[in-house]
Amino acid sequence: MKFTFVIPSREFLASAGARIRYLRMVSLMKESGHVLDLVPIEEFGKLADPGQVVVFSKCFDARAIVFAARCRAENRLVGIDLFDDYFSQTEDSRMTVYRTWLTQMLKHGHFAICSTPRMSDIVHALCPQMPVHVFNDPATDLRLDALPALLKAKRERALRDRTISLGWFGIGDNPFFSVGLEDVNAFGAQFAPLTARGWTIECTVLTNARALDANRLAALGRLPFPVRVELWSEERETELLLDSLCCFLPVNAQPFSIAKSLNRAVSALTCGSQVVWAGYPLYGRLDELIYADPVSLIDDLERGHLRLSPERLPLYSTLMEKLASLDVEVERLLTFVAGIGQPGAVAPGSIVRALVHGHQTNGDAHKAARKARMLSVATPFAPSTLTYDVIFTGRVAGGDLQMLVAEPVCERMRPEAADKMRPFGTIQKVRYFAIDWPENRVMALQDWSTAALPEVLAAYRGIFPAVHHRLEKVFGPVEMMISESSRLPFDPGAQA
Amino acid sequence: MNTQPQAVFLINLVQDVNILRPLIVMADRDFGFDVRLMVSSLFEGRDSSGIWQRELKEIAQESSARIDVFKSEFEALALLDGHGLLFAGSESHLRGHAPCHDVFRVAPASYLRVTLQHGFECVGFRHSEAHKLAHGPTASFAADMVCAWFRAEHVDALSPSQRGKLIVTGPSAVLQQFRDPLPGSGKRPGLICENLHSVRLSAMGDMKAEFVDVFSAFCAAVDDGTQPAVCLRPHPGGQYMLRNKVPLPANVEVENAPMYRLDMRRFSYGISAPSSVLLDMVLAGIPTAVWRDRAGRMDTDNYADLPGVSTVEEWVAFARQAQDDPGSFAEAREAFLARFGLLTDPGEVHRRYAGLFAMALRNAPQLATARDLGGVVAVVPASALPA
Numbered sequence: 001m002k003f004t005f006v007i008p009s010r011e012f013l014a015s016a017g018a019r020i021r022y023l024r025m026v027s028l029m030k031e032s033g034h035v036l037d038l039v040p041i042e043e044f045g046k047l048a049d050p051g052q053v054v055v056f057s058k059c060f061d062a063r064a065i066v067f068a069a070r071c072r073a074e075n076r077l078v079g080i081d082l083f084d085d086y087f088s089q090t091e092d093s094r095m096t097v098y099r100t101w102l103t104q105m106l107k108h109g110h111f112a113i114c115s116t117p118r119m120s121d122i123v124h125a126l127c128p129q130m131p132v133h134v135f136n137d138p139a140t141d142l143r144l145d146a147l148p149a150l151l152k153a154k155r156e157r158a159l160r161d162r163t164i165s166l167g168w169f170g171i172g173d174n175p176f177f178s179v180g181l182e183d184v185n186a187f188g189a190q191f192a193p194l195t196a197r198g199w200t201i202e203c204t205v206l207t208n209a210r211a212l213d214a215n216r217l218a219a220l221g222r223l224p225f226p227v228r229v230e231l232w233s234e235e236r237e238t239e240l241l242l243d244s245l246c247c248f249l250p251v252n253a254q255p256f257s258i259a260k261s262l263n264r265a266v267s268a269l270t271c272g273s274q275v276v277w278a279g280y281p282l283y284g285r286l287d288e289l290i291y292a293d294p295v296s297l298i299d300d301l302e303r304g305h306l307r308l309s310p311e312r313l314p315l316y317s318t319l320m321e322k323l324a325s326l327d328v329e330v331e332r333l334l335t336f337v338a339g340i341g342q343p344g345a346v347a348p349g350s351i352v353r354a355l356v357h358g359h360q361t362n363g364d365a366h367k368a369a370r371k372a373r374m375l376s377v378a379t380p381f382a383p384s385t386l387t388y389d390v391i392f393t394g395r396v397a398g399g400d401l402q403m404l405v406a407e408p409v410c411e412r413m414r415p416e417a418a419d420k421m422r423p424f425g426t427i428q429k430v431r432y433f434a435i436d437w438p439e440n441r442v443m444a445l446q447d448w449s450t451a452a453l454p455e456v457l458a459a460y461r462g463i464f465p466a467v468h469h470r471l472e473k474v475f476g477p478v479e480m481m482i483s484e485s486s487r488l489p490f491d492p493g494a495q496a
Numbered sequence: 497m498n499t500q501p502q503a504v505f506l507i508n509l510v511q512d513v514n515i516l517r518p519l520i521v522m523a524d525r526d527f528g529f530d531v532r533l534m535v536s537s538l539f540e541g542r543d544s545s546g547i548w549q550r551e552l553k554e555i556a557q558e559s560s561a562r563i564d565v566f567k568s569e570f571e572a573l574a575l576l577d578g579h580g581l582l583f584a585g586s587e588s589h590l591r592g593h594a595p596c597h598d599v600f601r602v603a604p605a606s607y608l609r610v611t612l613q614h615g616f617e618c619v620g621f622r623h624s625e626a627h628k629l630a631h632g633p634t635a636s637f638a639a640d641m642v643c644a645w646f647r648a649e650h651v652d653a654l655s656p657s658q659r660g661k662l663i664v665t666g667p668s669a670v671l672q673q674f675r676d677p678l679p680g681s682g683k684r685p686g687l688i689c690e691n692l693h694s695v696r697l698s699a700m701g702d703m704k705a706e707f708v709d710v711f712s713a714f715c716a717a718v719d720d721g722t723q724p725a726v727c728l729r730p731h732p733g734g735q736y737m738l739r740n741k742v743p744l745p746a747n748v749e750v751e752n753a754p755m756y757r758l759d760m761r762r763f764s765y766g767i768s769a770p771s772s773v774l775l776d777m778v779l780a781g782i783p784t785a786v787w788r789d790r791a792g793r794m795d796t797d798n799y800a801d802l803p804g805v806s807t808v809e810e811w812v813a814f815a816r817q818a819q820d821d822p823g824s825f826a827e828a829r830e831a832f833l834a835r836f837g838l839l840t841d842p843g844e845v846h847r848r849y850a851g852l853f854a855m856a857l858r859n860a861p862q863l864a865t866a867r868d869l870g871g872v873v874a875v876v877p878a879s880a881l882p883a
Contacts, residue, residue, distance in 0.1 A: 209568065209570060212568065212569065212570035212874075213568075213569060213598075214569045214597075214598030214599075214601045214602055217569055217570065217573060217601075217602040217872055217874075218601045218602050220872045221602060221604075221870070221871045221872045223870070224870070225870065226868070226869075226870045226871060226872075226873065227871075227872045227873070228872075228873045228875060229570070229573075229872055229873065229874050229875065230874075230875045231876070231877070
C-alpha cells in the first residue's frame, strides 16, 4: 500500500514532530513492503499518484482542504494527523482559524491519527463517527544493550561528584500558549531542597533561539541552580540526554500541554536519563519509571534503587514496547487503515464543489481548486486580487447579496438559473453575469476592504449559509469548502 | 573564561557614543580594563550617514577595545563571558531603551551594571512636562547604579524604588571639552540646533512647523552675504530636518560632526529648543538662547535662567546682542549651571568616575566568583554570531 503524508514544508522535516513521527516510519514501512512518502504541500498538486492513503499533517490552510476533497473524490482514503491541540480552546478567539480549518478537514477525512488519547478524545467529541487511531510517537532506539553500563556509569559519577547533571530540551515557547521555558521557570524551584542536602545541580537547557528573550532568560537566571543555555540541535539533544543523570519535564495543565505525547520522556529514558516531571501528570503511563519529586530521586540515588536502573530494564522494555515501539506502532497503524476499508466510490459529476474564500485566503488553494474543476467563490470580504468563478458582493443583511458568475463557468449553471442572467461587466479581464439581478436597481461591487473591522466581523458570520444557498440555487447540489487564513476571529459559524 | 576585569559598553542609540566615549577612554587609559564595545544590531540602521560606525571603530582602535554586534539578548549574554563593569548610555524600561535594558536584565551577576544619565532632561532622571505626558512621571532601570549629572534633589523623575542606585558623577561630556586657545578671530556664524523629533515638540501640540518657519525667516533676516551665516546642527539621533528634506536657506551649513569634534567656541551664539545641547553651548561659554513656541505650550522651565526667543525679531535681537556684547550673557549661564548643582569641573567629574572604576577593580575577585553562584550562561556557536 502507498501512503503519502502531506507536510507543511521541507523545513518541517527538521522539526522534532516530523523527525520522531515520520522519518523513523519511512524505513520500517519500506521493510514491510509498503511505501510512505513525505510530500510538502506545495508539491502535492504536481504529484502523479499520491497512493491509496493520503494523510495531512499540520497543513493549516485551504490547500489541504482542497486536496483532501480532491483525494476523496478520487476514491483515496483521506486521513488527518493531529498532534497539537489548537482546537479545543473554544473560548479562545485566536484559535478560530484552526477550528475553522479542522471543521472543514473533518468533512473530507475518512479517519484521523492522533499522537495521544487526549487528542483522540478531542476529535471524537467533534466528529463522533470518525475512526481515530492513536499512533504513539516511537522511540528510535531502546538501547537495551547499552543501558546497563550507561546507567551504572551515570549513577557512579553522580555519587562521586555529588552532582546532578540535569537536562531540559525542546521548543521553549509557543506563539499562543505559555509553555516550555516558562514551565521550567515555574517549577524549577522544586530542585532547591537538593542543594540543602549538599548536592550540586548542573543544568543544561537546549532550546530554540526565539524562546530566548529577555523575560525567559531573566527568569532562568533566578532558578536555584546555574543554567547553561544552548541552541537545540538533534545531535546536542542526544549528547545531552546520554550525559545527563536526569531530565526535568514540567508540564502545565492547559489543554495544549496536556495533549502532548510521551515523546520527550521516552527520548530521555531511552538515553538512560532519569525523568522528574512536575505539574500535570502527562507521563502517568510511565509512572513506574519516573519521578514526581526530585527529593525521591535523590533518596533512590543514594540508596541505589533508581527507577530506571539495570535491574528494572525488563519493566522498561515492556513499557517501551507498549508505548513507543516503532514496529508495534506501524503494525497497529496498518491494521487500523486496513480496517477502514476502501472508500465507497464517488459518482463523478454528481456534485459541484466550491471553495469559498473568506476575509483572507490562500492563492495556491484558489489555483488548486480551479485545477480540480472546483468553483472558486469570493465572499464580499475576499481579496479582490484573484480571478474568481463566482463573486458575491453586497451585504447579507437586508437581502442585498449579489451573485456574479464568470462567463467560463456559466455553462455549469442549471438551465432555470441561466434564464435569469444579465450582463454585469468585466472584472480582472473576465466577463461576469449577474444572477437574480433586480431590474430597477443599480448595483456595483461593494468595497469591504475599507470597512471598519467590527462591521466586517459582524457581517461575516451569516455569509456562508447565504452563499451556499445561492450557489445551490444556481448550480445544483454544492459541497462548500471554506478558506479562511485570517488570524482575526472570522468565525463562519457552526452551520456553515 | 577571561580573567582580566572587563569594562563593557552597550551601544544602541547613536547618541550613546558621545556619552560613553570619555569612559571608554578612562577604562583603557587610566585603569587597564579589557574594554569591549557591544553594539546592538539596530545601531547600524540608525547611523544613516555612517559617521558613527567610523567613530566607533576609531574609538575602539584607540582604546584597544573589541567590538561585537549582538542581535538578541541571548547573543549578548554569550558575549558577557567575564566580569567587571557594564555601562549603558541609554537604559530604562521604555521601549526605545529596550535593547540595553534587556541585556542588563539578563546580564550575569559578575557584572556591575551602570546606567548613565544621557541628557539634561532625561528619562528617569528629570522630566519635562512633555516627558511626563509621553512616558509618565518616572522610569525604572535594570542597572545596579545610575549616574546622575546633578545633585540628587534635582533628580526628581527617579522612581522611589531606584533611589538606592543613584550616584552623582556629573556629565561625562565635560571630560572631552576643548581647551586649546581658539585659532583666528573674525566673524563667526551662529549655531542653531534642532531636535524636532523630540516629544518636547509634539507632546503639547505640533510645534515643528513653527520652528522651521522662524528658523527660515531668521536665516533670511541675517543674510548679509557671510557664508555660512548660520550652522544647523540636527540632533544626532533625530536628524529631522535632513530625514524630512526640509529645504535649507543658502546661507546655512549643516554641522553633523560628533559633539566631541565640534568646538562650539567657534560660534558666536547658540539657539535651540529645550535640549541637552543647550548645556553644551553653556559649557562652551557662548551666548545661549532657548527657543520657545509663541503660545508658550512647551515646557522650558528647566532652562528658565537662559534667555528665551520666540519671534524672528527676538532671534535677530539676540543674535545682534550676542555678537556686539557676548559678555552680557555670562550671568545667565552661571545661574543656569548653579540652579541644579550641575557638576562641570572636569577634574571632579573624572575623580567621581575614577572612583567607580577603582571600586570595580577592587571588587573584581568577588565579581568573578559571582559567576559561579548561579544565573545563566549562554553558549552560542561562533558561526551563529554576526561577523
